């Protein structure tokens with residue numbers, strides 16, 4: 001059910017392709033793009049280990065230690081003795097968020113263990129009753145956020161609660177749970193605690209629920225969710241609600257933004273607000289088992305990648321039992337904040353541009369209609385050799401200016417523009433080690449030719465079904481197998497016609513290469529490539545077998561590329577490329593790609 005809905009949504013969004021389904025409440029969320037997630041609670045004192053054993057699950061989620069390692073509540077609460085209650089200072093978390101360029105904080109007010117980190121009257125199982133001196137961390141954090149003008153949101157685990165006898169925990173899949181009893185939990189813990197959080201701590205920017213299933217797959221009823229949602233709307237009308245409430249965005253457009261899976265980065269442009277919750281390593285709660293930390297570069301690329309698809313990133317910290325933040329996280333946050341200080345214009349208030357999101361191999365494009373009324377197209381450069389030219393395909397207006405942004409200034413760049421091809425001369429030295437930024441300036445939103453395939457930095461054209469202008473015929477999409485040694489491919493059992501469009505920016509010659517797997521030695525199957533009024537016919541070659549991985553009984557079909565012709569483009573301009581594949585079900589062809597390889601003069 002959900003998958004079909006999402007597929008529909010994706011198709012719809014790609015067609016509409018702009019960030020227009022943003023309700024008034026969520027405008028700040030879309031503008032701010034980047035926030036801090038904090039997982040901190042009793043589990044922070046366990047550090048992903050219990051009595052010499054690490055958390056019993058490979059995702060290493062340290063905040064799950066009580067359930068995974070089956071720890072009795074009476075034992076689990078002893079963790080409160082490990083906390084340095086005098087030292088914990090939430091203002092440090094706020095200052096780190098500011099330093100990282102984050103615009104909001106969302107903290108686990110109550111995670112699955114049911115332990116409230118505020119002085120809750122609705123449940124004794126809270127921090128105030130187990131700290132000395134007595135602490136209300138939510139109160140301290142809300143004051144610090146107010147002082148430093150940062151928005152504050154609460155994570156609340158409304159479905160799963162390992163403390164309350166009538167709440168959900170996964171063992172209830174065995175020892176069934178009566179809906180009426182679950183409602184007792186709902187009415188005596190969830191609703192009163194939500195009222196406390198919405199009433200006692202000032203302006204709340206979001207409630208971030210964490211039921212990653214649709215309500216109809218759980219014991220939670222739609223009525224209970226609507227009761228919760230309406231309570232939020234009544235007490236804090238500007239407070240955002242995420243899709244892990246358990247009501248899908250498609251089902252209830254009053255849900256303010258979609259939350260993707262953990263660390264699930266965007267792949268498609270959504271025109272509805274959405275975000276990725278992400279970790280710097282693996283665990284959300286502090287774990288001393290961590291030893292794989294994402295680089296600053298990869299985090300920046302994730303943030304920019306999401307923005308280029310109209311999305312957000314909420315990046316997590318898991319402070320320890322004395323409130324300190326692991327060095328590896330602090331260092332990366334500081335580097336990210338420095339980048340955003342100078343280049344954040346391509347993130348804050350920016351959104352997807354109208355070209356295909358992964359069109360260029362040098363990086364990603366974001367777009368902004370700025371406050372001065374100008375239109376900026378930002379070229380976020382991940383990978384280019386300094387001194388080379390940067391090719392931008394598909395924008396059909398000449399920019400007023402092109403600037404390389406550096407920490408000190410904007411360096412005006414020379415460029416050539418021809419119909420839909422912009423060639424920008426880069427200086428021999430690029431200012432930033434992580435991501436370099438070029439700002440194109442227009443006096444109106446530039447138009448684009450979305451059909452074009454971009455010229456690669458190797459001066460070739462990569463032609464696949466995914467970047468085609470159109471296609472006719474039937475095919476089977478085979479995902480990659482056996483650790484990728486069998487690549488994903490398009491299986492044709494009859495006929496398939498695919499068309500592309502390119503812009504050739506100078507007279508040039510290209511070899512036409514194509515890669516496929518064909519396991520028949522005799523066939524009447526063939527493909528025809530037509531470009532610029534010329535056709536090239538290629539009868540399939542038998543590609544045979546190969547060893548996918550040594551000494552593993554790993555014999556696989558061989559995917560092999562062949563050159564099927566050479567094309568000479570005498571004139572600069574637009575060209576259509578048509579591929580016609582004709583075969584039969586007895587002789588299926590598994591086709592991958594075409595590549596136009598420029599022949600150097």
Ligand code: FHN
Pocket residue numbers: 061063064210212262277284
């Ligand atoms: O089970 C939780 C997990 O502990 C963590 O809080 C993440 C954060 O997105 N949410 C759930 C798993 O998706």
